[in-house]
Amino acid sequence: MRSYSGATWGASASRGAAAGVLAGRAGANRLQPMERWGEYSNTHTGEELLSSDVGFPKGDSPEEFFANMLTFLETAAAKIANPPPWPDFSPDALRDIASIQEAVLIEKEVSKGGAGNPMVVARADLLRQDVWNRWRAGAGLASAGEPLSDVLGKLTEVADRQLAILEQTSATSASRSARSRDFRPMKSEQSRTDVTPNIETSTAPKFSELEDEYFELRKAGGASDSAISTGRMRAATFKALVGDRPIDCYLPIDLQNFVNELQYVPVELSREGENTEELRQMGIHAAIEKNKVESCYEPLALKTIQDGYVQTVRAIINGAVGLHRLRNPFEGYRVRWPDNAKPSVKREALDYEKVDKVFRLGVDSGYLDDAMLGPLCLLSSRRIGILPFIRGSDIDRKHGVDIVRVNGIVYDKEKGMYKRVGFKTEASLRFFVLHDFFCRIGFVEWAAAQGDNFIFRLLATTTDPGDVASKRVNRLLKKSGAIGMNIEVAHSLRHGAKDMFIEEDLDDEATRLQMGHESNDVHGNYGAQSALRRKQCQELANFELPKEIDWSMFEGLDFDAMARQPRKIGRPKRRG
Secondary structure, eight states, X not given: OOOOOHHHHHHHHHHHHHHHHHHHHGGGOTHHXXXXXXXXXXXXXXXXXXXXXXXXXXXXXXXXXXXXXHHHHHHHHHHHHSOOOOOOOOHHHHHHHHHHHHHHHHHHHHHTGGGSOHHXXXXXXXXXXXXXXXXXXXXXXXXXXXXXXXXXXXXHHHHHHHHHHHHHHHHHHHHHHHHHHOOSOOOOOOOOOOOOOOTTTOOSOBHHHHHHHHHHHHHHTTOOHHHHHHXXXXXXXXHHHTOOOBGGGOOHHHHHHHXXXXXXXXXXXXXXXXXXXXXXHHOHHHHHHHHHHHOOSOBOBHHHIIIIIIHHHHHHHHHHHHHHOOOOTTXXXXXXXXXXXXXXXXXXXXXXXXXXXXXXXXXXXXXHHHHHHHHHHHHHOOOTTTGGGOBGGGEEEETTEEEEOXXXXXXXXXXXXEEEOOOSSGGGGSOEEOOHHHXXXXXXXXXXXTTTSBSSHHHHTSSOHHHHHHHHHHHHHHHTTOOBTTTBSTTHHHHHHHHHHHHTTOOHHHHHHHHTOOOSSTTTTOSTTOOOOHHHHHHHHHOOOOXXXXXXXXXXXXXXXXXXXXXXXXXXXOOO
């Protein structure tokens, strides 16, 4: 027998029903169909009458014809009533489907030529590479030249969101298709009321359980202790303000209420300040209520609420949805950000007079990191978080100048283990130029002699060298009179470096490459190994230093003695 499509079954059923009506009308006179059948048979003498265009064998008589038709209809009805089960795709299969869908969408736009989306067509190669890298990450493979832990850390949330969307779409389409294929008579359904899960009856995991799972994955993916600690603090704030419930007991309004309360949370609850101890003793609820009435504490910035607190909660929920196929209670909800929330402040570059004070305090401290992190950050324009991981072997000569090559993973000889450098993008792993000033004061010669050891050896022994380095520079800034408040902070030295490059008329490309930034267009980014050219290196190594800073304070320093100087623990004792 043939294989039948739904359209064939419908046509056959219609013809069969018509035949049944004719048979009923001919009940009083059975000879008419018999005669017609004989006429039909006679006109096809010598041919095999095994099947007809209705989809089932004719047989040799009207009785056999109707019997075959009835069997056909019963078989078709059974298939409709009991369709085969829908395939249950594994998470890996769904990730593959998501990658294929994205690739198809890209190629559809490219095939349209001038009529395609210009953003997609212009960046087709980059988009294809992005799909490929994310598929490799989902399959447990690292992109070439990129640590697997970093790939997973950046792409897990995106892949999980795609997985959740695909699962929801698959379930919806399956439900609709099942309803459209059910031709059985409708049964009167008993009225039923959907019961919303509650904390007592829900079997879904609680937010705290999902939080633990999420941060364990983050830690396994190479996230730093400081990033984990900050994320935990923000998750604890959500539990304190909204409650630790099973995931299916949250509603979209809970996320909105969370945001509404966050606009009154004092920033000093999470950042050290004059009122930190008082606020922590008061507790977050009392602090919020007091700030609502009196507006006596500086609140969180809107960007911190958006990209910090809310993003952390969404990431935990999205991770649970992707791993456990749970419903996302906040999916599709658009948060309304408070009108009165504190706008984000812009960091400012430090003036040279203040920088001079910071450098003087660092030199007078007797510690190598306090003395040299500042000038290294200012003259190289690199993030302070990368500088503690520089080893002597990372210093080299290129194009007639001293350079530093930044590695994503470095080996700690003292601890006998590899450490991940806190870099943000691949572009920040390109080499950068050391100003000739560091050669003149003897720092380059001493640093290169350290070989595979870290230059800031004591700083490297801390749990999070990048975070500790930033805090130490911030302390020097505070002593020198910087206003702090996330405006004049350690990162301001990097802003000052950019301003300094502009004043020295360095070209834009040299500035971006030196700072470890990506090119701003596809053409500028062409070639994966884009790096500083000889002329650019010479300019970066020999531009005129700001005269407002007394650079002579660094001459004659004993770098080896300063590197060995142990840190004094505890607060200094007051005299008298």
